[in-house]
Amino acid sequence: MFSPQGPSPRELAIQAMSSVEHGYDLLAPKFDRTPFRTPDGILDATAGALRPLGPFGDGLDVCCGTGAGMRALRPLCRGRVAGVDFSTGMLARARGAHPDAEWVRADVRALPFAGAFDLAVTFGALGHLLPAERPALFAGVHRALRPGGLFAFPLGAPPPLASGWYWALLGFDAAMRVRNALWRPPFVMYYRTCPLSAVRDDLAAAGFTVTTTPLAPLGRRQDDSPRYRLVLARKPGGS
Numbered sequence: 250m251f252s253p254q255g256p257s258p259r260e261l262a263i264q265a266m267s268s269v270e271h272g273y274d275l276l277a278p279k280f281d282r283t284p285f286r287t288p289d290g291i292l293d294a295t296a297g298a299l300r301p302l303g304p305f306g307d308g309l310d311v312c313c314g315t316g317a318g319m320r321a322l323r324p325l326c327r328g329r330v331a332g333v334d335f336s337t338g339m340l341a342r343a344r345g346a347h348p349d350a351e352w353v354r355a356d357v358r359a360l361p362f363a364g365a366f367d368l369a370v371t372f373g374a375l376g377h378l379l380p381a382e383r384p385a386l387f388a389g390v391h392r393a394l395r396p397g398g399l400f401a402f403p404l405g406a407p408p409p410l411a412s413g414w415y416w417a418l419l420g421f422d423a424a425m426r427v428r429n430a431l432w433r434p435p436f437v438m439y440y441r442t443c444p445l446s447a448v449r450d451d452l453a454a455a456g457f458t459v460t461t462t463p464l465a466p467l468g469r470r471q472d473d474s475p476r477y478r479l480v481l482a483r484k485p486g487g488s
């Protein structure tokens with residue numbers, strides 16, 4: 250949630266009229282006091298679901314922001330942990346909070362790693378990529394992992410048509426499309442462009458074997474379906 254120490258509406262508006270990279274540079278000092286930082290409940294549920302599949306060697310947080318994902322990643326990994334993001338401001342905060350991790354500045358559409366990690370995670374960032382950009386991200390994560398490595402991330406179920414959230418997210422995405430049609434540079438952030446079926450297809454096309462598991466601690470919807478699933482994309486190979 251937003252707090253009085255979080256960004257003002259004016260600061261948010263300036264951020265939203267910037268590029269994604271510069272917008273996050275501006276937001277970085279107050280990012281941890283916004284609802285955009287992944288909540289600890291989601292991080293803990295992810296770590297809980299991954300624990301029985303580990304321990305892992307080296308771990309990577311893709312679009313790490315200020316380093317929230319370290320809470321999940323670090324206890325799962327025996328080796329080094331790293332985060333990658335293109336915002337210098339966000340990386341500076343991450344480095345301050347977790348000086349013992351490795352922080353790499355790069356665009357995740359062209360990840361600069363090969364066979365270097367056993368576990369990759371990402372939280373709250375897929376909406377920043379257009380659907381046409383996902384294959385490059387997934388190919389880069391696949392390349393970054395060692396054979397048998399795992400790429401895991403939580404994905405929320407789309408809200409039902411009758412809920413207020415459905416219309417709120419539809420409205421947000423529509424406003425973003427208008428903004429991006431009228432203003433340069435674009436700020437790409439869409440909530441409704443990552444349905445599980447499309448994400449699954451793109452991961453499979455990148456060479457992953459894909460399964461999902463419900464994140465039980467995050468609850469169920471009225472129709473009894475899980476509120477969140479953990480997507481588990483395994484790079485074939487390994488022992």
Ligand SMILES: C[S@@+](CC[C@H](N)C(=O)[O-])C[C@H]1O[C@@H](n2cnc3c(N)ncnc32)[C@H](O)[C@@H]1O
Binds near residue numbers: 311
């Ligand atoms: C909503 S924040 C999420 C941060 C963190 N994962 C969390 O859950 O708190 C999205 C992050 O993705 C980063 N990002 C977006 N597009 C990116 C790209 N193409 N390459 C690298 N980082 C990107 C932004 O700089 C930002 O730090």
